[in-house]
Amino acid sequence: MPKSVISLHPPWTTVFQGDRVNLICNGFQFYAPENTTWFYKDGWENTQTEHPGNTLVVCKSGEYKCQVQGSLPSDPVSLRFVTGPIILQAPHLVFEGDTLILRCQRRGKDKLISAKYKQNGETVFDSKDSNQGLDLFIPQASLSNSGSYECWGYEDKNTFFKSDTKIIKIQELFPDPKMKATDPHPTEGNPVNLSCETQLPPARLDTPLHFIFFRDDKAILSDWSNSSEIQIPTIWRENSGKYTCGAETVTHSVYKHSLPLEIHVQRIPVSQVSIEILPPDGQAVEGEKLVLVCSVAEGTGETTFSWHRENTKQHVGQKTQRSQRAELEIPNIRESHTGRYYCTADNSYGPIQSGVVNITVRGIPGKKSGLIALGTCGGFLMLLMAVTLLFYHRCWRKPVHPKEEDLLYSEIQIIQLGDKEKANTSSAPPEDNCASIIYSEVKTKLPDKSAEKVGSKEENAMKGGKNVLPM
Structure with a gap:
């Protein structure tokens, strides 16, 4: 069951005493809830109340949670209402790829002429050196932007105020995806489903992601797609390798890559090789068509079929194909083809030989004419x-x-x-x-x-x- 999510308006978690903050509880229905349960905790005070709709206006510091019907309780939101002359304001939740805005705010109507921001004691932005305004603006936040922040606000060159320190933690939008297969040791000729699994946080379940799949970091199995799964309809031993996938936001702000998954495709060796002839009785008439069929009971992948004449060890034909059966056709058989024949099959484990069949080719009675020979010219x-x-x-x-x-x-x-x-x-x-x-x-x-x-x-x-x- 999904969690409820609290959003703030305005988005700051630190405000001046006397201000108001609207808390909005969002579920995952397509309609506004009739009633919302709100939880409040501050020191010894711990209350639970129910309010109509999904909005609550608050003016007290403390920890707030909410729950709408059909959802679990939300994660807590901590609000601070302070009385100091200057505050550092930051959003409640900032995820990877989000725009991070920090604001150095002066109480009342007094205005600041400049502001300086420090992260972990080091100055990261000074408005005097920029024409971007007084706010610290980070277009695409990353995990490295997490840290301890404070601001210095200047009313003039000599008068400034220092804010309290605020801990800002950039949330992971989604973890590194995991590459999974329905069978990491599939048998040749079977389908395999691949999936690129990751998880968005409850507050960002509506963030669209695209996925891509690789083999050995070179062969792209698919273009970017909104589907986290693909199917290889028929996998072969040459498809063995290290499979990886990537997940990315559609805005290209966050990209993450999986660890490789080794897929080893199994090949079944050929067995029970047999040969048959058409016509099946082995009696053929000169000038007719003869077909030699070589087949295996088991065996996967590319198989090389070879046909041989036993008494002369003559190699009479060869075919390589992904099949358990192959045919060799002799379109115009002669009496000289009479003999014993066998075939072999090999799918890289070594050739396996069939039994031997006899082929007898009979001449056509009366076929010889009174005309013994004609000159080649005229x-x-x-x-x-x-x-x-x-x-x-x-x-x-x-x-x-x-x-x-x-x-x-x-x-x-x-x-x-x-x-x-x-x-x-x-x-x-x-x-x-x-x-x-x-x-x-x-x-x-x-x-x-x-x-x-x-x-x-x-x-x-x-x-x-x-x-x-x-x-």
């Missing part, structure tokens, strides 16, 4: 010539004209010249340098009488290639 042209030659041969041999069911098969072989053959044909025209030698066989089953009727014209027509007809 291959398409040579194929066209071969087909034309075969067509010409069949059309020219009209007397033979075998029946369709008698044609067993035809075979065209296009064989690329090797390096030696190319060397022997260096005298050929340039366009023939990379031509292929074409062999054509048309094999048919003909009646015996048809073979006897083959004329010389047909033989002369086929002299461009080798044509063997079985008898």
